[in-house]
Amino acid sequence: MADEVKDLRKLVIKAFHMSEIEWGEHNDIKVDGKMTVSKEMLEELVAEEEYIEKIDLQIIRPGDHDRWTNTIMDIIPISTKVLGKIGDGITHTVTGVYVMLTGVDVNGKQCHEFGSSEGNLKEQLYLNRAGTPGDDDYIISFDVTLAAGMGQERPGPTAAHRACDKFIQSYREKLKKFRGEKCTERHEYHDIVRPGKKRVLIIKQVAGQGAMYDTHFFADEPSGVEGGRSIIDMGNMPILVTPNEYRDGIIRSMQ
Amino acid sequence: MGIGPSTKETSLHHFRDPLLDVVSNDTDLDLMGILLVGTPDDNKDKMLVGTRSAVWAEAMRADGVIISSDGWGNSDVDFTNTCEQLGIRGIPVTGLNFSGTVAQFVVVNDYLDGIIDINKSADGTETNVVGENNMVALDCRKAMALLKLKMRQKDQKRD
Numbered sequence: 001m002a003d004e005v006k007d008l009r010k011l012v013i014k015a016f017h018m019s020e021i022e023w024g025e026h027n028d029i030k031v032d033g034k035m036t037v038s039k040e041m042l043e044e045l046v047a048e049e050e051y052i053e054k055i056d057l058q059i060i061r062p063g064d065h066d067r068w069t070n071t072i073m074d075i076i077p078i079s080t081k082v083l084g085k086i087g088d089g090i091t092h093t094v095t096g097v098y099v100m101l102t103g104v105d106v107n108g109k110q111c112h113e114f115g116s117s118e119g120n121l122k123e124q125l126y127l128n129r130a131g132t133p134g135d136d137d138y139i140i141s142f143d144v145t146l147a148a149g150m151g152q153e154r155p156g157p158t159a160a161h162r163a164c165d166k167f168i169q170s171y172r173e174k175l176k177k178f179r180g181e182k183c184t185e186r187h188e189y190h191d192i193v194r195p196g197k198k199r200v201l202i203i204k205q206v207a208g209q210g211a212m213y214d215t216h217f218f219a220d221e222p223s224g225v226e227g228g229r230s231i232i233d234m235g236n237m238p239i240l241v242t243p244n245e246y247r248d249g250i251i252r253s254m255q
Numbered sequence: 256m257g258i259g260p261s262t263k264e265t266s267l268h269h270f271r272d273p274l275l276d277v278v279s280n281d282t283d284l285d286l287m288g289i290l291l292v293g294t295p296d297d298n299k300d301k302m303l304v305g306t307r308s309a310v311w312a313e314a315m316r317a318d319g320v321i322i323s324s325d326g327w328g329n330s331d332v333d334f335t336n337t338c339e340q341l342g343i344r345g346i347p348v349t350g351l352n353f354s355g356t357v358a359q360f361v362v363v364n365d366y367l368d369g370i371i372d373i374n375k376s377a378d379g380t381e382t383n384v385v386g387e388n389n390m391v392a393l394d395c396r397k398a399m400a401l402l403k404l405k406m407r408q409k410d411q412k413r414d
Contacts, residue, residue: 032279049359072385098267107351114328117260124260126386180350196404198318201287203308205324205333208259208293217291232340236300238308242349243279246287246289251269255258255325 006099006193009088011244013079014183016175021059021138027170029078031077031182033095037140041151045166049159053106054145060100062136065122065211070102070143071110072117072125073157073212075132076128079222079249081170082180087191093112095185097138101164103157104145111144111151112161113212113255143209154211154232155223161216161254165225172221191244207255208236214254217241222249258326259381261388262353262373266272266388274351277395283403287315292337294330301333309340317400322350322392327381328357335362342366347405349398351390355379376379 017033024036042055060067076099083089103111103116110116118123128134142164150156206215208231217239219228231239239252264272279286292308295301312320312335320341324334334352342365349369354360356379360367373390376382 042378048369061321072260075267075385077267079270093270094281113258115259115383117379117383119383124384126261126323126384126389127388127391129268129386130271131265131389132266134290171303175349192279192286196283197283197285198403199280199287199316201312201315201320202274202289203312203320203322203337204274204289205294205322205330205337206355207326208407209296213294214367215291215293223270227258231291231293231355233359234293236295236304238290238304238311238313240288240290242288243275243286246272246275247270249266249270251266251291253264253266253269 003196008191008193009244011088011091011189011248013091013093013187013189014047014180015093015185016178017184018094018138021097021140023059029171029174033176034095042169043161049163051147051150051156051159052144052163053147053235055163058143059139060139060141062138063107065125067121068116069121069124071112073101073103073111073160074253075100076168077223077249078168078171078175080176081221084174086222086248087242090180091248092178094175097140097238098133099140099142099164099168101160102141102143103151105151106145106148109151111157111212112144123239152211154214157212157254161225161252162208169221189244189247191242206231208232212255216252216254219252223252225252228252256290260383261376261381262289262325262327263385264325265270273390274321274390274395276400277392278321281399287317294326294333298332298410302336305337308337309344311368312341312346312377313344318346319406321398321402322398324352327353328361331361335364335367339368347371347409349402351394351398353388357370357381363393369398369405371398
């Protein structure tokens, strides 16, 4: 029948809930909900990036938000492809903890383009939005100190995102190997054609002007940096993605 | 001006975007895809990329478009131009944008009557609180309902 709904592809996102995040010797993540965070990678991450002077890590327990934060550059889910490319196949993601990237330069100038969110974290972060952690979530704070003035130059924030991505990758490598049936949530998404129904297009206008006003697409990993391309470098021209590509983390927000 | 802390959409937001959830779950609509368009600095470029987006929508034979932006100020130039380019091509458009009391559109035209203000702050300002003035599912349902209405009105005019 011509009017039959057509299923183009399936994406399965399996979530693994983390309930205990502690300091440990190495970065580690376990299928039973235990995660450890280590500072052992930091020295190397700083050495690899010309414009990064220092990186600090904090584990922020749920509700423990009465503390200083530098301006919040991004909040990032820990997700990885297990099968297929972004937009189809299987993705593993983590719930219960999100990575918060913050940045400042050595002179205390916040890393921002237009308004900044440094201050007391409990006053600067609105919880329970789609893009922010919930009341019961842990936050891993990845706080980057850039060379003088580099918070306002494109290579500075890009370096901060790249270093943070390498840190997250250490968890992704382990998360990839989790046995799928041990997941705590399973979501199945389909790109669907509904012939005869009103055809609707979503247009998302995203940042594309420079430092702290940039958007990357097409990274190798969901919500990742490595392998991604900047919309600025693509002339800010419109790029079409499928619903499943979008919900599988094809965008890395760099503003 | 550009993207303020309270309106910016994080990578986590894109991963769990309420607009996509709302539209893709509505079985009365055939969601064709998501068109991601940048916000260039130069005014001529702003007109160019927005117009190319409208041409895409026209060539895809879109019955309607929902447009969203997480910035305000100069990015309104892009936003309102894209709405206008869709409008003059006869494509109904609704959308989501932060206005509040501080960010009314810096330019206006005849195709902005379906834009929902996603302000959540009490005094309608850029509060610098991350996430505060982000779109939520209710905003998205309003924009979708308004688009359905506009598409129906267009059909009725045609009959």
